[in-house]
Amino acid sequence: xxGFNGIGWTKAQTDHKTLMQKAIILLSGGLDSTTxxxxxxxxxxxxxxxIFDYGQRHKKEIKSAIKIAKLTKTPYQIVKIKLPWGxxxxxGSKGQVPRYKKMRKEIPPTYVPARNTIFLSFALSYAExxxxxxxxxGANAIDYSGYPDxxxxxxxxxxxxxxxxxxxxxxxxxxxxxxxxKKQIVKLARKxxxxxxxxxxxxxxxxxxxxxxDSCILREKGFST
Amino acid sequence: xxGFNGIGWTKAQTDHKTLMQKAIILLSGGLDSTTxxxxxxxxxxxxxxxIFDYGQRHKKEIKSAIKIAKLTKTPYQIVKIKLPWGxxxxxGSKGQVPRYKKMRKEIPPTYVPARNTIFLSFALSYAExxxxxxxxxGANAIDYSGYPDxxxxxxxxxxxxxxxxxxxxxxxxxxxxxxxxKKQIVKLARKxxxxxxxxxxxxxxxxxxxxxxDSCILREKGFST
Numbered sequence: 491x492x493g494f495n496g497i498g499w500t501k502a503q504t505d506h507k508t509l510m511q512k513a514i515i516l517l518s519g520g521l522d523s524t525t526x527x528x529x530x531x532x533x534x535x536x537x538x539x540x541i542f543d544y545g546q547r548h549k550k551e552i553k554s555a556i557k558i559a560k561l562t563k564t565p566y567q568i569v570k571i572k573l574p575w576g577x578x579x580x581x582g583s584k585g586q587v588p589r590y591k592k593m594r595k596e597i598p599p600t601y602v603p604a605r606n607t608i609f610l611s612f613a614l615s616y617a618e619x620x621x622x623x624x625x626x627x628g629a630n631a632i633d634y635s636g637y638p639d640x641x642x643x644x645x646x647x648x649x650x651x652x653x654x655x656x657x658x659x660x661x662x663x664x665x666x667x668x669x670x671x672k673k674q675i676v677k678l679a680r681k682x683x684x685x686x687x688x689x690x691x692x693x694x695x696x697x698x699x700x701x702x703x704d705s706c707i708l709r710e711k712g713f714s715t
Numbered sequence: 716x717x718g719f720n721g722i723g724w725t726k727a728q729t730d731h732k733t734l735m736q737k738a739i740i741l742l743s744g745g746l747d748s749t750t751x752x753x754x755x756x757x758x759x760x761x762x763x764x765x766i767f768d769y770g771q772r773h774k775k776e777i778k779s780a781i782k783i784a785k786l787t788k789t790p791y792q793i794v795k796i797k798l799p800w801g802x803x804x805x806x807g808s809k810g811q812v813p814r815y816k817k818m819r820k821e822i823p824p825t826y827v828p829a830r831n832t833i834f835l836s837f838a839l840s841y842a843e844x845x846x847x848x849x850x851x852x853g854a855n856a857i858d859y860s861g862y863p864d865x866x867x868x869x870x871x872x873x874x875x876x877x878x879x880x881x882x883x884x885x886x887x888x889x890x891x892x893x894x895x896x897k898k899q900i901v902k903l904a905r906k907x908x909x910x911x912x913x914x915x916x917x918x919x920x921x922x923x924x925x926x927x928x929d930s931c932i933l934r935e936k937g938f939s940t
Contacts, residue, residue, distance in 0.1 A: 571796060573837075577844025597882050603843035607836040607880055611829050612798075618828035619802025644880035651876050655832055655869035657822050 512622035513664075514613045515539045517566065519554030520691045521684075521709055522628030522667055525675055528682040529666050530626045531562060538622065539566035540613055544605070545573055545581050548695020557688050569612050578602040580693060587693045589702040597636050598704060600693060606639035610648050610663065617661050626664045633672040633711050635704050642668050672712030737847035738889075739838045740764045742791065744779030745916045746909075746934055747853030747892055750900055753907040754891050755851045756787060763847065764791035765838055769830070770798055770806050773920020782913050794837050803827040805918060812918045814927040822861050823929060825918060831864035835873050835888065842886050851889045858897040858936050860929050867893050897937030 513535035579585035692699035804810035917924035
């Protein structure tokens with residue numbers, strides 16, 4: 491693979507040593523995780539996608555994730571879990587997804603308790619079992635929802651957990667978008683030729699994105715000029 | 716509740732402030748987790764048990780866990796998950812559970828990749844959703860299997876993860892058996908009147924315990940004189 495210098499690879503990152511190493515990718519079908527998949531594939535990783543069916547309000551994002559995995563010929567596993575205790579308006583159909591005009595500082599009711607901890611723990615199990623040394627997650631913490639489990643300190647803490655609680659302590663959590671703005675993510679996605687039209691960000695599962703949920707507002711921010 | 720001084724409660728631990736606080740208990744139906752449930756109940760916590768059906772070789776331990784939850788009138792949730800990537804002889808029916816005469820130092824093939832990380836992440840989600848401030852786990856690291864996710868450093872790392880990745884950063888992971896020998900655990904279990912005859916430790920699901928797997932050997936150690 492040729493170096494992809496336009497988006498800041500270092501020589502070491504495109505070194506042949508990293509090529510065709512196995513990686514697990516958390517794939518939700520949204521802009522961020524899809525861009526992360528393309529990023530990892532472009533770096534030469536042999537990607538395995540994990541798609542979660544966790545009782546979210548709609549199946550549209552799962553369908554997007556499957557389409558993207560198939561398009562990119564990425565082997566994928568769908569992990570079906572139930573979180574019957576709830577704790578989020580995104581779980582089940584109860585409660586209203588808030589309509590906002592702009593992002594706020596507090597943690598919103600769309601936060602799903604421990605979601606990324608659960609997702610990363612399955613990815614960690616998968617990685618250990620198949621000998622993958624990398625787990626990619628599309629978390630970012632600049633133009634973001636305010637979820638605590640998207641921040642660099644959380645990623646760092648999960649990395650530390652791996653070093654204490656696994657057989658293969660060398661598995662690394664990669665969050666290449668963590669410090670990017672939404673505009674930078676969209677720019678990267680275009681450079682990587684991400685099929686943006688296939689990604690789905692809206693928290694609701696309507697025919698068209700609602701345009702007023704957190705996720706729609708953040709996505710719009712990325713595309714605004 | 717009266718202080719249970721014989722097993723080392725401090726006054727603060729039996730303080731009324733801790734009474735009837737909600738706690739999540741990881742309950743496998745074995746000696747350690749059952750003793751941990753009785754420990755928490757005796758301290759006055761309002762316990763909610765999490766029982767995992769994760770594709771283990773047999774359902775016997777799940778049945779034990781359910782019996783114990785019912786006997787103690789502990790509300791419980793059964794979390795059904797699949798780990799199709801394997802990575803352990805305990806998952807599915809492939810591979811042999813080793814027969815040993817004594818414990819060894821290396822991590823055995825019964826290790827299930829990231830199992831306690833997964834279990835604790837569900838417990839964390841449950842705790843946040845229902846406002847429980849405590850998660851109890853029966854992990855111990857003296858007479859143990861050698862699993863890395865049973866050691867104090869792992870518990871500490873998960874505690875750190877909670878402080879970085881949740882809305883309720885005050886949730887605590889409690890591992891009251893962590894530094895106890897098997898003999899001390901059996902002694903504690905007897906003091907707490909744990910129904911030892913209902914617990915199931917053997918990795919195999921036969922009519923009687925096999926007596927030669929790691930788990931049987933460790934259990935036997937606790938009861939030997």
